[in-house]
Amino acid sequence: MTSFFKKSSAYLISNILNGLSLLFLLPFLTRFLSTQEYSQIVLFQTLIFGLLSFLHLNVFQASNIKFFDQETTHKDIQHYNSGCIIILIFSILFFTLILSNNLLFLSELLSLPESWIIYAMIIAISQIFIQFCLWQWQMRKQAYQYSLYNSCYIILSSLFTLMLLYILHDKIDARIYALMAISAVFFCIQYLLSSKTNGLFSLVYHYQ
Numbered sequence: 001m002t003s004f005f006k007k008s009s010a011y012l013i014s015n016i017l018n019g020l021s022l023l024f025l026l027p028f029l030t031r032f033l034s035t036q037e038y039s040q041i042v043l044f045q046t047l048i049f050g051l052l053s054f055l056h057l058n059v060f061q062a063s064n065i066k067f068f069d070q071e072t073t074h075k076d077i078q079h080y081n082s083g084c085i086i087i088l089i090f091s092i093l094f095f096t097l098i099l100s101n102n103l104l105f106l107s108e109l110l111s112l113p114e115s116w117i118i119y120a121m122i123i124a125i126s127q128i129f130i131q132f133c134l135w136q137w138q139m140r141k142q143a144y145q146y147s148l149y150n151s152c153y154i155i156l157s158s159l160f161t162l163m164l165l166y167i168l169h170d171k172i173d174a175r176i177y178a179l180m181a182i183s184a185v186f187f188c189i190q191y192l193l194s195s196k197t198n199g200l201f202s203l204v205y206h207y208q
Contacts, residue, residue, distance in 0.1 A: 021158045025175075028162055032171040041175050044116055048179075051124035052131075057091050059084040059132070084132070092125055119180050126183035133190040149190070157182040 029038055099106070099121055107114045130153070137146040157178055164174035 021154045025158055025161055028165055029175070032165050032174075037172045040112060040172065043110060044112060044120060044176060045179075047110065047112070047117070047120045048124050048127070051095070051120060052128055055088070055091050055095055055124060055128050056131070057087060059087055081136075088128065088132070092128075096121060116176060119176055123179050123183045126187040130183070130186055130190055149186075153182065153186050 029041065033041065099117065103114045103117055106112075106117050110117070134146055134150060137143075137149070160182055161175050161178035164178050165171055168174050168177075
């Protein structure tokens with residue numbers, strides 16, 4: 001029972017931090033940015049969420065279902081996760097091709113610079129693999145790894161945004177550069193922590 005409450009608290013703290021991060025940044029963003037610039041940042045973050053919803057193709061849920069299949073062995077789960085990663089790679093390539101061929105249209109539609117749309121795609125790609133890693137920890141009831149990793153991502157992205165707001169001359173780029181840098185760094189870290197390469201495309205997760 002004590003273990004259950006500790007793990008529940010770990011998830012709760014992580015979710016609270018996630019909600020408070022934007023609230024923490026709000027006074028700084030509204031202070032340094034105009035109303036139009038702030039609305040562009042909100043639209044940029046919405047674009048990231050939209051890209052994530054298209055890119056992942058529900059492989060998180062599929063991996064979750066496979067993990068709880070009682071007839072599935074650990075080796076089956078490894079192979080299934082490898083297949084999920086391959087699906088994600090093909091999905092990313094497909095949507096990147098569509099995005100690159102419609103950059104001007106999307107830029108005019110969203111009233112965002114073309115470079116921002118590319119940055120949003122980079123962040124979404126990084127975050128989709130980070131989320132896959134977090135789901136694996138959550139399914140295996142490794143709450144502390146999940147909470148620590150997710151909390152560090154949230155805190156560092158917020159602090160880096162705040163730092164860039166004071167450093168950069170063009171303040172509107174601060175949130176974008178912060179998200180892109182932290183997402184790329186955490187993508188590399190989670191890859192080193194949670195996987196090893198066995199052959200060309202065999203990405204195997206070891207959390208047990």
